Amino acid sequence: MTGSTPIIEATNLDKFYGTFHALKDVNLTVHSGQKMVICGPSGSGKSTLIRCFNGLEWHNSGKLVIDGIEVHEHSKEIRDLRQEVGMVFQQFNLFPHLTVLENLTIGPMKVRKISQAQAEETARNYLQRVHIPEQADKYPAQLSGGQQQRVAIARSLCMETRIMLFDEPTSALDPEMINEVLDVMVELAETGMTMVVVTHEMGFARKVADTMVFMEDGQIVEVSPPEQFFTNPSSERCRMFLDQILEH
Amino acid sequence: MSLTETPGMKGQPLPQPPAIQRFFGSTVVSVAIYVIVIGMIVWGSFTGAQNMGYNWQWYRVPQYIYSFTDDGFQFGELLIGLGATLQLSITAFILASLLGLLVALLRLSGLVIGSAVAIGYLEFIRNIPLLVLLYLFYYVLGPIFGFDRYTASILTLAVFHSALISEILRAGINAVHKGQWEAAKSIGMSTGQTYRYIILPQSVRFMLPPMTGEVVHLVKSSAIVSVIAVAELTTFGRNIISDTYMSFEIWFTVAMVYMVVTLILSVGVSYLERRYAVDQ
Numbered sequence: 316m317t318g319s320t321p322i323i324e325a326t327n328l329d330k331f332y333g334t335f336h337a338l339k340d341v342n343l344t345v346h347s348g349q350k351m352v353i354c355g356p357s358g359s360g361k362s363t364l365i366r367c368f369n370g371l372e373w374h375n376s377g378k379l380v381i382d383g384i385e386v387h388e389h390s391k392e393i394r395d396l397r398q399e400v401g402m403v404f405q406q407f408n409l410f411p412h413l414t415v416l417e418n419l420t421i422g423p424m425k426v427r428k429i430s431q432a433q434a435e436e437t438a439r440n441y442l443q444r445v446h447i448p449e450q451a452d453k454y455p456a457q458l459s460g461g462q463q464q465r466v467a468i469a470r471s472l473c474m475e476t477r478i479m480l481f482d483e484p485t486s487a488l489d490p491e492m493i494n495e496v497l498d499v500m501v502e503l504a505e506t507g508m509t510m511v512v513v514t515h516e517m518g519f520a521r522k523v524a525d526t527m528v529f530m531e532d533g534q535i536v537e538v539s540p541p542e543q544f545f546t547n548p549s550s551e552r553c554r555m556f557l558d559q560i561l562e563h
Numbered sequence: 564m565s566l567t568e569t570p571g572m573k574g575q576p577l578p579q580p581p582a583i584q585r586f587f588g589s590t591v592v593s594v595a596i597y598v599i600v601i602g603m604i605v606w607g608s609f610t611g612a613q614n615m616g617y618n619w620q621w622y623r624v625p626q627y628i629y630s631f632t633d634d635g636f637q638f639g640e641l642l643i644g645l646g647a648t649l650q651l652s653i654t655a656f657i658l659a660s661l662l663g664l665l666v667a668l669l670r671l672s673g674l675v676i677g678s679a680v681a682i683g684y685l686e687f688i689r690n691i692p693l694l695v696l697l698y699l700f701y702y703v704l705g706p707i708f709g710f711d712r713y714t715a716s717i718l719t720l721a722v723f724h725s726a727l728i729s730e731i732l733r734a735g736i737n738a739v740h741k742g743q744w745e746a747a748k749s750i751g752m753s754t755g756q757t758y759r760y761i762i763l764p765q766s767v768r769f770m771l772p773p774m775t776g777e778v779v780h781l782v783k784s785s786a787i788v789s790v791i792a793v794a795e796l797t798t799f800g801r802n803i804i805s806d807t808y809m810s811f812e813i814w815f816t817v818a819m820v821y822m823v824v825t826l827i828l829s830v831g832v833s834y835l836e837r838r839y840a841v842d843q
Binding site for chain 2: 369370371394395397398400401402404406408409410411412421422425426427467470471474
């Protein structure tokens, strides 16, 4: 583990959608600088879990502390928290009525109250980092899926976040665009950013992750370092899952 | 013109529609039918008026629209009335939009009491005839709160149209993808900021077409305030008729004036629609 300070601490989290038990007694600690990859079959609660980490979903019981802020539906500091925790969505969710540059500057300008000039400088900086500085004045619909997802990553980075959550960032992409997004994520990992990634890209996981988490049926089944996870997972269910997705 | 002669088409031409369908589908025939039907209507009304012994005096109409005197161009009574109608409609529309937005946001707030108030308001307004609502404002609320006929008519139109406008706004807001809310929240925006910078700008293009219909509707329904003698286009028309007995000419003219205004509105908005047509 890179850092030793816990930055996300989930204790006995439970989450229900109506009568559906989406998260069952989840305990998980993410340390500062850690790269965690969460995988598992669909409907296992991976997305729900990381969506709880920035208040897009609320847990029903248990305790969730992120960066010293206790997260729950009525916490006053949730907006402060969201500025610290960035989220990259499967469907990109760029703002279609704004240019790429405006997508990147609107958060810093309106939320952090940073001047336009400064916000644009930061934005161009991050566009450079995701390798699309020349697209600044285009609209999202004019970009390819891979480029849109990189803009979405830059948009989160512009908020100077300390934790980045990725919710299946490459699942909606055409195969030839997956790598350009993963490359950006690998570079981001090298900067020491704390990352929690829900993905089925096991090549990426092997390269970047320092902790692998396997979830099934709303529960965390396995937490282990990648060497052990890929070669000798302790649970039978995890082994079967890996066999299935690594077969081809 | 014939597709069979188009170079580069290698396959068998598809069968043509039946001859009768081609005949009625052609532009020339459609226009001809249209002209004949309109001609019959016009001819019918003129011969009808003739048989009544109606004395057409179209030459007297222009002075009520405009005139030239020594001081130059003068607005006629009908144009002055039109000005009043527009002023009334614009004021009422602005009020109706604000009220409608408030009701829509209440309904979307997720608060039980908010939606209850909104739904109660909507059902109350939607199930009262406009004329009765006008009488309520003028004869009941007017004396109680001490406002005049002009205020009563503006409030009536605003309240009546706010109900439909709130539904248009709500539908437009709901039409924006849920992911936009999540993205805005995830960069720390408040609900107000999300509405202002993300949701409402994107809703505009969903709202424009029904909103145009609503403005046109409002301009037309503003004519009803003539029953409480508020000075506007229809009232002026009625006054001219009681002076001159030219009911056919004046009502035709008044109808045309309304039509011109609402057509200009529709054309203007379809231009705006093209401008706001951002592809997703």
